[in-house]
Amino acid sequence: MITGTTRLYAIIGDPIAHVRTPMVFNDYFAERNIDAICVPIHIGRDDLPRGWAGLRSMVNLDGFIVTAPHKAESAQLSDRLEGDGMHTKVVNTVRREPDGSFSSTLLDGRGFVRGLINQGQEVKGKRFYVAGAGGAGTALAYALAGSGVAALTIHNRTRAKAERLVADVGKAFPGCDVKVGTANAAGYDVAVNATSLGLKPDDGHSFELASVDPTALVAEVVMKPDMTPLLIAAEKRGHKIHFGIHMLNSQLELMMQFLGVSKPKP
Ligand SMILES: NC(=O)c1ccc[n+]([C@@H]2O[C@H](COP(=O)([O-])OP(=O)(O)OC[C@H]3O[C@@H](n4cnc5c(N)ncnc54)[C@H](OP(=O)(O)O)[C@@H]3O)[C@@H](O)[C@H]2O)c1
Structure with missing residues (x-):
């Protein structure tokens, strides 16, 4: 059940229809009674800064997965790079910090x-x-x-x-x-x-x-x-x-x- 307290996660990409992440994440949340959902968000390849600004404005969004073609530009838009993302300047996982900023890494x-x-x-x-x-x-x-x-x-x-x-x-x-x-x-x-x-x-x-x-x-x-x-x-x-x-x-x-x-x- 999605309620007012449900936390949001997402996957962003262009195209987006082929992704499996929402199914895999939502199964993970449901099996563990975690009050969260993951949704696909289609952000056009030339519109990523505006897309990121929108994601930043969503206070109950705790993080998102990044797929093609947004992995390199998302590294530039991140507030902080960690782990392999710091070296590659390419990221696929983004976490919201308590101060609202976004930390990103590459887990491939x-x-x-x-x-x-x-x-x-x-x-x-x-x-x-x-x-x-x-x-x-x-x-x-x-x-x-x-x-x-x-x-x-x-x-x-x-x-x-x-x-x-x-x-x-x-x-x-x-x-x-x-x-x-x-x-x-x-x-x-x-x-x-x-x-x-x-x-x-x-x-x-x-x-x-x-x-x-x-x-x-x-x-x-x-x-x-x-x-x-x-x-x-x-x-x-x-x-x-x-x-x-x-x-x-x-x-x-x-x-x-x-x-x-x-x-x-x-
Ligand atoms: N399993 C996973 O989780 C996972 C994750 C990421 C990617 N992948 C898969 O990894 C594969 C590569 O993706 P990518 O993102 O690395 O692609 P990419 O950045 O476009 O790199 C392609 C690589 O393949 C080489 N290559 C292409 N055609 C070749 C040919 N005819 N002969 C020899 N080398 C050739 C390229 O060499 P040049 O530099 O000489 O062009 C380059 O090293 C894809 O199948 C992708 O689906 C899998």
């Missing part, structure tokens, strides 16, 4: 790390190879470097982007052994596809699967389909595999923690 990469741990995989002390230096690759790079990996190698089709990312991650985490790689992924515990390759059945691979150590885990960020061409081929070669959807599913608890409404299921 942390979701990937949590997803691995939830599936029984170690992250700390492991050697990671990541193909991709776009939004997903960048989020993974900071989250992995911040999780105590033994080594992190980033390969990207456009090498200059990987070089920039490696330099930035190295500055943010001076203790992390981070370097630019090639398509050869030999010598790692985990090899990750963090490019957009894999959405279509005839997509190629972002790295040389044949070079991957036989005991290495092969992981995806691409969520649909579950079994991408890379994971199909990796499984055939006897590798353990890890689905892209784990990264998204594992973000729910992280979002609730950041928003300050995390609660165990009764």
Whole structure:
């Protein structure tokens, strides 16, 4: 029952009809008797400052999720950046503070790390190879470097982007052994596809699967389909595999923690 005391959460994006966050958040609230709801808010791509001003004016709005194309501009509109958002200047979760201001962070990469741990995989002390230096690759790079990996190698089709990312991650985490790689992924515990390759059945691979150590885990960020061409081929070669959807599913608890409404299921 929505009453006068119900707290509001939202997801903003353009388009918005495809998002799953309202269902997932509202189930979470209902299962825990939290007096809150989450609604989708469609804010046009050229109208974000006005959209944010509207959100600021809603006193009973305690936070919101940000999806494409608003993640980078929302970082600029935030009063404060925390965690990976501070490094990437891209955010997906925004929390209202008691003084009315908004603090934001990016949980994509942390979701990937949590997803691995939830599936029984170690992250700390492991050697990671990541193909991709776009939004997903960048989020993974900071989250992995911040999780105590033994080594992190980033390969990207456009090498200059990987070089920039490696330099930035190295500055943010001076203790992390981070370097630019090639398509050869030999010598790692985990090899990750963090490019957009894999959405279509005839997509190629972002790295040389044949070079991957036989005991290495092969992981995806691409969520649909579950079994991408890379994971199909990796499984055939006897590798353990890890689905892209784990990264998204594992973000729910992280979002609730950041928003300050995390609660165990009764
Ligand atoms: N599971 C999750 O929670 C989650 C979260 C975020 C994103 N994702 C998924 O991650 C994927 C990438 O998203 P993004 O935001 O990182 O996209 P993006 O910022 O546009 O970056 C795309 C990346 O893919 C590379 N790439 C594209 N086409 C390629 C090709 N033909 N050969 C080699 N590399 C190619 C790009 O390399 P260049 O730099 O050379 O162009 C770049 O590294 C999408 O499928 C997205 O749905 C999943």
